[in-house]
Amino acid sequence: MAGFWKLSADFVNVQKYGAHLIACEHVEGEINAVGCVRLCRGPELWAKEKLVAIDPLNYSYTYQVxxxxxxxxxxTSTFNVENAGDGDGEGNVIEWRFDVGACKSCTKEEFVGFISSKLEQMIQGLDEMAKFHEP
Incomplete structure (x- = not known):
C-alpha cells in the first residue's frame, strides 16, 4: 500500500494517472505540502487547486478548486485510501468524495456526473500505475 499512497499523494503529478489531463504544474507553495497549489489542464478545461490538508498516517488528503x-x-474534494486486502497491495479501497457549491455552466447533477466519471478514470489510472510501483 505504500507505493499506492506514494503515487496518489504526489499532488503535483496527478497527470501521471489522470489520462484526461494534458499537464499538471506546480504553481506555488512547498510541493505536496499543505498550501501547495497546482494547475491541472485538459484539452479544454483547467483548474487551479490548493492542497488544504494531508494525513499520510491515514492515507488521506483534501484539496479545493x-x-x-x-x-x-x-x-472541495477528499481522497482517502484504505487497505482492505491481506497486505499484499491487493484490495485497496479508495474513497474520493467531493462537495460543490455553485455550478454556473451546468446543473449540479450534470457536474456530479461529469466529475464522477473523471474521478473514476483517475482511480483506474492510479490502480494501473500502482501495479508497477508496489514492492
Whole structure:
C-alpha cells in the first residue's frame, strides 16, 4: 500500500494517472505540502487547486478548486485510501468524495456526473500505475 499512497499523494503529478489531463504544474507553495497549489489542464478545461490538508498516517488528503474555467465555486474534494486486502497491495479501497457549491455552466447533477466519471478514470489510472510501483 505504500507505493499506492506514494503515487496518489504526489499532488503535483496527478497527470501521471489522470489520462484526461494534458499537464499538471506546480504553481506555488512547498510541493505536496499543505498550501501547495497546482494547475491541472485538459484539452479544454483547467483548474487551479490548493492542497488544504494531508494525513499520510491515514492515507488521506483534501484539496479545493480555487479557480477554473468551467464555472464552479466551492469545490472541495477528499481522497482517502484504505487497505482492505491481506497486505499484499491487493484490495485497496479508495474513497474520493467531493462537495460543490455553485455550478454556473451546468446543473449540479450534470457536474456530479461529469466529475464522477473523471474521478473514476483517475482511480483506474492510479490502480494501473500502482501495479508497477508496489514492492
Amino acid at each position: 480555487i479557480d477554473c474555467n468551467f464555472g464552479i465555486e466551492g469545490y
